[in-house]
Amino acid sequence: MKYLSWTSIFRLGAVQMCLGAIVVLCTSTFNRLMVVEAGLPAVLPGLLVGLHYAVQITRPTWGYKSDTGGQRTRFIIGGMAVLALGALGAALGFVLMGSLFWAGLGVSVLAYAMIGAGVGASGTSLLALLATTTHPRRRAAAATITWLMMIFGIAVTATIVGKALDPYSQALLLKVVAVVGLGAVVLTALAVWGIEARHPATPSYDKPLPFRAGLAEIWAEPRARNFTIFIFLSMVAYFMQELILEPYAGLAFGFTPGQSTQLSGAQNGGVFVGMLTVGIAATGFRLGSLRAWVMAGCTGSALSLITIALAGQMVAGPAVLQPATIALGFFNGMFAVSAIGSMMALAGQGREAREGTRMGLWGAAQAVAAGLGGILGSGAVDLARQFMATPTAFGLVFIAEAGLFALATLMAQQIIEGRTEPNISSYVPGE
Numbered sequence: 001m002k003y004l005s006w007t008s009i010f011r012l013g014a015v016q017m018c019l020g021a022i023v024v025l026c027t028s029t030f031n032r033l034m035v036v037e038a039g040l041p042a043v044l045p046g047l048l049v050g051l052h053y054a055v056q057i058t059r060p061t062w063g064y065k066s067d068t069g070g071q072r073t074r075f076i077i078g079g080m081a082v083l084a085l086g087a088l089g090a091a092l093g094f095v096l097m098g099s100l101f102w103a104g105l106g107v108s109v110l111a112y113a114m115i116g117a118g119v120g121a122s123g124t125s126l127l128a129l130l131a132t133t134t135h136p137r138r139r140a141a142a143a144t145i146t147w148l149m150m151i152f153g154i155a156v157t158a159t160i161v162g163k164a165l166d167p168y169s170q171a172l173l174l175k176v177v178a179v180v181g182l183g184a185v186v187l188t189a190l191a192v193w194g195i196e197a198r199h200p201a202t203p204s205y206d207k208p209l210p211f212r213a214g215l216a217e218i219w220a221e222p223r224a225r226n227f228t229i230f231i232f233l234s235m236v237a238y239f240m241q242e243l244i245l246e247p248y249a250g251l252a253f254g255f256t257p258g259q260s261t262q263l264s265g266a267q268n269g270g271v272f273v274g275m276l277t278v279g280i281a282a283t284g285f286r287l288g289s290l291r292a293w294v295m296a297g298c299t300g301s302a303l304s305l306i307t308i309a310l311a312g313q314m315v316a317g318p319a320v321l322q323p324a325t326i327a328l329g330f331f332n333g334m335f336a337v338s339a340i341g342s343m344m345a346l347a348g349q350g351r352e353a354r355e356g357t358r359m360g361l362w363g364a365a366q367a368v369a370a371g372l373g374g375i376l377g378s379g380a381v382d383l384a385r386q387f388m389a390t391p392t393a394f395g396l397v398f399i400a401e402a403g404l405f406a407l408a409t410l411m412a413q414q415i416i417e418g419r420t421e422p423n424i425s426s427y428v429p430g431e
Helices: 006-037 043-066 072-097 101-133 136-164 170-192 211-219 222-240 245-253 257-284 290-311 317-347 355-384 390-415
Strands: none
Touching: 006 043, 006 072, 006 101, 006 136, 006 170, 006 245, 006 257, 043 072, 043 101, 043 355, 072 101, 072 170, 101 136, 101 170, 136 170, 136 257, 136 317, 211 222, 222 290, 222 317, 222 355, 222 390, 245 257, 245 317, 245 390, 257 317, 290 317, 290 390, 355 390
16 A cells, blocks of 8 residues: 655645634634623633534544545545634624624534534544554654644634734624635645545445444453543543633733733644654653653643642732743643553554544543533633632632642553653654
């Protein structure tokens, strides 16, 4: 079989970059606008984002559908188009809420369901295409490249959109979202076009494993079960701050929509640097084990969240917030890329080496955890603000999230093998 070149891998990484560029608008910018500009309870955007994650539990189904030869390209491009339309619909729904709240909410519910379906169809088909057309020794490197490009897309989009939205207006919001969505669809089509035709997948004649049967089988494997629990817990912690950090910056420190979106961009820039640091240190210098990197990422994330919480109680809080947020992104990135390495190392182990099933189920667990984390974080803030000052309410939620990261650190120490070599990249120079 003819495998992907590095150029083709980077082309597919551009698709992941487009996914991140659109999703950051839905998970960061829109929720800040709902909470700060519209004065809506934080749990509302939390539930909408939770809906988009809930829809992604269908990822294994999308993966199965894309397995029928020649289908992946159309699912990748079609999914991106649905995602872009969903993002524009979410922006329109927010605008409508100002005059026709229930109509706007209805549009938003449909839009966020489209966002989840678009991410699931495009993202899962993209990973399936990568997995089946990438040389085995390059798969880990390909996964890391595409993840880094996604974070790059998130960071750059958040920064550019943050500047473009000042001074803010609803008409400007719709224009910016439409431009980002259209650009993502066009770039995706150019990036993926022709790759699948040159690297056709080998047809599989095995009877597809039903989702519930696969879940039960994998759950019976102790290592896979424990790792699933770890992924779920750590991802709840990872995503609890996603929907409340920008509202925190706006309500506690008076940041404008553009400033808080740029803060989100700085955080994702930190994620990118954290991932790159682990990749270089673990691959180039072979420093540390997967367990050590995961534990360091979780511990650093916990300490950064405590600092962000304390910033709300300081006179110099605004000056502390940005570096603490960048540090949070850095340690989040360190944790994420080392957890990906652990996941890839475990995916081929166990009964019948069902890599696709395990990755799909762990992806579904991650999506559920992400949605739950967003709802828990935003709901807890709404509840706490009824009884205490806004900075304190947000701070307590950040500290609770830090506690979850501390627990994840202890779990990683027990679950992930310390002797495992970091599997961040398998690149062989000159290939």
